[in-house]
Amino acid sequence: MKNFKKTMLYFAVIIPAIFFSRCTLTEDISSLKKSVDSLQIIVGTPKFNTNIHIEFVDAKTGQFIKSSDVNVVVSGKDASSIYNNIGQKKSGYTSKMGFVDLIVDPHKVDSVAIKTTPVEFAVSASVNGYLSATQKITVDKATRQIIRIKLIKMDAAPEGVSVAVNNNFTTTGVNGKTLNSSTQTLNAGKQTVVIPKDVILKDATGAPVTGTLKSEIVFFDPTSAAAQNAIPGTLSVDATMSNGNAQNIKFISAGMFNVKLTAGDKAVKSFDNGGITIKTVLPPSFINPKTGVAVKENDVIEMWSMEEGSGKWIFEKMDTVRKVNGELVLEETVKHLSSWNWDYWIPSCDNGPKFVFKGSLTSNNLAANVNAKYKDYGYDESDNRQIIVSTTGDNSYLQILRPAQSAATFTFTNSAGNNSTGKELVFTPSSVDVTNMCEGKTYEIQVSEKKYVESVNVNVELSATSASNKNLVLMPNTWVYYFNTSGTTITDLSTSQMTNGKSTFSLALDQEYYIGALFGSSWGMGTIKVQNEGTSSYRLTFTPMIDFSTAQTGTPISYVLPKDATKSVTVKYAGVLSDEIFNSLK
Amino acid sequence: MKKIIFTFALSVITLVSMAQANESLDTTPGKKIRLDAAIGVGASTNGLGANIVASVNNIVALRLGYETLDKSFPDAMTISQSDYTFNVSPSLKNGGFSAILDWYIRRSFYISAGMVMSNLNLTANIKSAKAIKIGDIEYSPDEMGEMTLAIQPQNKISPYFGIGFGRNIGRSKNLAMSFELGAYDMGAYVLNVSGTKLFEANGDPASQTSIANLNETLKGLSWSGIYPVIKIGISYKIWKN
Structure with missing residues (x-):
């Protein structure tokens, strides 16, 4: 019995020793410190739900006014609530590539109250060689709106x-x-x-x-x-x-x-x-x-x-x-x-008919072009508009702004602009009779996709740190625009929402695209192209664009990425920005 | 995992052997198996708790207990990152159910082994200390959202081993006191991060490379997952056979 107790006592000592015998404190603290020092805090840029994307197009050609920046002045009742898309208040804003993104101060947007008390302001657009224009904008939904302002070129005006x-x-x-x-x-x-x-x-x-x-x-x-x-x-x-x-x-x-x-x-x-x-x-x-x-x-x-x-x-x-x-x-x-x-x-009225486009396209929340044709009080109207088609219909609608109290028939057709992304859209129904455009009715249109060009879904994961501090990581919330490099008109533009640095683009194989995002009046862009690399991989090449007007580019970055069953590839890009640019974004 | 299995197996073998040995010891002619029971309360690094102790003789006892600890420290410290200042509010939640066998080597000295289902959750809520202007729009801390770091055990159920002085069930008297030192082996500590609003992306697994690296480091530490226990207890015998 005495021996047994001794044995047990031995176990009592040895077991705690097993707990602690592998303790390598110095090395452990060193590796812990290294891991803790490299911990990163991720901060997203503010996500503005009420986003007004304003496109400036030549009234005759329908092309974006890209050659010159359009000067934009905001005025009117709620002008004080309007900022650029990184939340900066300016006396005037400048378009890049033919468009500018403005937002409404999120503190001023109540998704319920805005329906009865809309945010109203006017945008005055001026650019050399064009007739200046002022357009009132009414925001009665806490979602993204696309406004198109046609400007008349003085030496090449439209017919009439x-x-x-x-x-x-x-x-x-x-x-x-x-x-x-x-x-x-x-x-x-x-x-x-x-x-x-x-x-x-x-x-x-x-x-x-x-x-x-x-x-x-x-x-x-x-x-x-x-x-x-x-x-x-x-x-x-x-x-x-x-x-x-x-x-x-x-x-x-x-x-x-x-x-x-x-x-x-x-x-x-x-x-x-x-x-x-x-x-x-x-x-x-x-x-x-x-x-x-x-x-x-x-x-x-x-x-x-x-x-x-x-x-x-x-x-x-x-x-x-x-x-x-x-x-x-x-x-x-x-x-x-x-x-x-x-x-x-x-x-006329503010609550024109609203068409919500729902569908499960190659990628959810993918921008697609729709061509809506209708007569408004005898005038033929054609609204070639980009919509964000999603399964839920969020941000995915076309609303006729301020129509007359009259009947209209709308027809929806695939826009040629979808060709560049390798898609053809089918709308069901393709025609809608509206008895009174001021009834404020919502119509649901199902969108399906006929693919006729091989396309690739490119998932981008973008983050940025500053040159002096790698522990704070910025992940942008913005809208990304892309169009094929030979395209010039509004129908060539596609859009994808970037959320916390993640976005998906549908790109036709072997087609080169301009791709970029607006950050205030700065336009970060480059070209992107996806090609087959053997049978099981894609080669994705991104070339940063330093100066669009002179076509000056940076060094191309090339990725070879494995194909998956859904023909999707994921690209992660962690940029290091100068402190000045980084601080302006956060 | 091997460490846990080995430790647990060794503990069980030890105590089962002891129990068998003592049973054979105590069933010698003239000595009978005697079933006693006590209830106890205690305070430990695992929280405040209560337990029921049952013994078959003066040498082996089984303890079933529950302990809990839930303490928050709002805005206990601040940290700065770039031009942000964050308030850090730690909170500690601990405790859990335990089943432990005590073997009394001496009259007032015992060794313990068992299992604990741990509720350990050490969190730190990180929130901007003040309103911040992003661009020209000011955001309150609530509008910016918050980030939460949580340290939890890799294994919810973990082996326990300890030594104690005094008794968890009285030998001859009804009242008993004990002081115990021990440790759980939870495998490793694992850090989880989540966020809301502007910090939402911190919770995205695809964005947690630095967190994954830290967790790998934690798993590689020899003492990671060891949770020390210091405990005092008092019990009262409610059943004597």
Whole structure:
């Protein structure tokens, strides 16, 4: 018994010893310290649900205005709540590659309240060589919106838009008074702009504008659908009516002028001692919607001017159609410069029909192009729009902004822009009859995919650290844009949402794409191409682009990645940014 | 895992052998098997708890117990990373069910072995100490979200071994006291990280390379997973045979 107890005592000692006998404290602490020192804290950039993607396109060609940056100024009721997509407040924003991404301060977005109290602001866009435009934007959903603003190129305007530029239109004395009467005609005299002698020209501050004045006059033909579609800010407007009340209406234009007079960098805003006279001949076939028959002598029509900055249209006066030399004429003297428009109007609304696109495409949340065609109060509209198709329908809708209270038939077709990603989309139903576009109805459209070009899903995992601190890792939340390098129009653009640095792109095999993301006014981009590498791998080549305008590129980075059953590859890229750039992103 | 199996097997063999030895010892003519039971309370590095002790003689006893410890330390410290300052709020949750055999080598000295189902969860909640401007928009700490680090045992069920002074069930008196030193072997400690809002990506396994490296290091440490136990207890005999 004594021996047994001794044996047990031995075990009692040996077992704790087994616990601790392998203790290599110094080495352990060293390896622990190394692991702890390399621990990383990951911070995502803010994810803005209410994102307004504004695209600037040439009204004639439909191409993005990429060659020059568009200057964007935000104004209006809720302008203080608008920031760029990295949360910076600027007096003006600059587009890159033809678009700019703005966001609404998340503190100002309540997904319920915004439906009844929408966020409203106006965007004024200007770029050299184009007619400036102001468009009101109403945000009544806490989701992403795509706004397209068409700008008219002064030397290549769309059909039905007449442009006259005269570098020596008139001359004023030191007091800003015109020395002579001057006339500018368009369309063989069907439209005229006359400035009489002795009219005093003033700028926005009330100071006289002196010297030789350049005129830029644009007229929008009321019988041309292309011209009406190109009207800056569209014909669905916020208006201050004749009784002073605000109302959403849709114009039916009988003729719109935009007149710009400048002397050097000074622009004329108002006139004393008279004004300028604008005149247009009405086409005999123009229908007066109030009477339902062709316009005739003594019919009355409202004249409206646009308030610069807000894009709001103000009722000015009633005009009467006169008959002059057998032609029906509208003529008015205006005392301040902006866009002037003779219009009939019908009520419009903010809650146009909404089409939600649902489907399980090659990759969920994949951007695809849809072409929606419909008639809005007699005008043919074609909205070639990119949508984010997802199984849930989140962010995946097309809403007609501010339509008239009229019926319309919508047809949806595959857009040629999908070709570059190797897809053809099928919409079910492909046609929807809407009895009243202001009923605020939502229609669900199922989207399926016919693949006809071999494509590869590229999963990208992107992160960034600063040069001086590798422990703080930034993972961006943004939208990534890509289009094939031979594409130039809006239909070539595809979009993918990046969440915490992860994003998926569907790329056609052997096709090279530009790929990039906007961070404020900085555009990080490169080219990407996927090719077969043997039978079981893909070769993905990414070439950073240093300067798009000069096509200067960095050193290509090439990955050979195994194919999986779903033809997907994953690329991880951890960038090291300068402290300055890194700090601007977080 | 081999370490656990080996330790556990050795403990069981030891105590079963002891029990058999003592049973044979105590069943010698003139000595009977005597079933006693006691209830006890205790405080240890595993928390506060209670147990039921049953003995078949003065040498072997079985303890079934439950202990718990749940303590938080809000904003106990701050750490800085780049131009962020974070409040760190640690909390400790511990305890669990245990089944332990005590063998009394001497009148007031025993060795123990058994199993514990551990509730160990050591967490640190990390949250920005102040509102931060990102771009020109200010975010409150709540809007930024938070990150949570949790250290948990690799094995929920772990072997226990210890030595003690005094008794967990009285020998002749009803009241007994004990002081015990021991350790659980939980395999290793494992760090888990999760996050919300701006820190959400910390919880994504694909983004946890540095966490995975640390866990590998932890698993490689010889003493990782050893949880020391210091315990005092008092018991009262409620059943005597």
